[in-house]
Amino acid sequence: MVKDSNSRPRLLNWHFDDEIGTDNPKEWNWIEITMHFTDGSKRWSILYTPERLLNNLSRPNIDPPGLHMQQLIVVRSYEFSDIDRVLKAFDEENRLIEASSDSKEPATSSNIIFMHRAYALGPAEGVRRGRNRPDTSDSVGRREYVNVK
Numbered sequence: 001m002v003k004d005s006n007s008r009p010r011l012l013n014w015h016f017d018d019e020i021g022t023d024n025p026k027e028w029n030w031i032e033i034t035m036h037f038t039d040g041s042k043r044w045s046i047l048y049t050p051e052r053l054l055n056n057l058s059r060p061n062i063d064p065p066g067l068h069m070q071q072l073i074v075v076r077s078y079e080f081s082d083i084d085r086v087l088k089a090f091d092e093e094n095r096l097i098e099a100s101s102d103s104k105e106p107a108t109s110s111n112i113i114f115m116h117r118a119y120a121l122g123p124a125e126g127v128r129r130g131r132n133r134p135d136t137s138d139s140v141g142r143r144e145y146v147n148v149k
Contacts, residue, residue, distance in 0.1 A: 030048050047083065
């Protein structure tokens with residue numbers, strides 16, 4: 001049920017935060033967008049196409065082999081018109097706020113359970129900065145360390 005449109009922020013506009021420009025059919029990373037609302041707030045969401053989501057979950061080194069993200073929206077394509085239609089439909093159904101995060105809220109493991117991890121293995125089999133474990137950095141700049149067994 002749609003709530004009264006005057007009692008909640010409504011979508012004004014949105015923009016891409018990332019470049020889409022790749023023709024690589026094996027691409028697996030997501031695209032982030034920022035949305036602006038009538039109350040002056042900004043929110044962000046992560047967009048995945050079915051193909052990129054499948055590519056991500058099909059990678060042999062994915063750990064854990066699944067994901068959950070509050071702010072994840074799956075779209076047919078990264079075409080502006082497709083995304084715009086989805087966002088406007090979610091806004092009309094009063095679901096856009098729950099499918100996004102406040103732009104002031106940093107991306108953390110509490111709002112992104114699964115994180116893209118890229119091993120930055122250096123010399124000595126991944127020993128970096130004097131630590132005896134590989135440095136893992138995900139695609140949005142957070143850093144964590146995992147123990148080497």
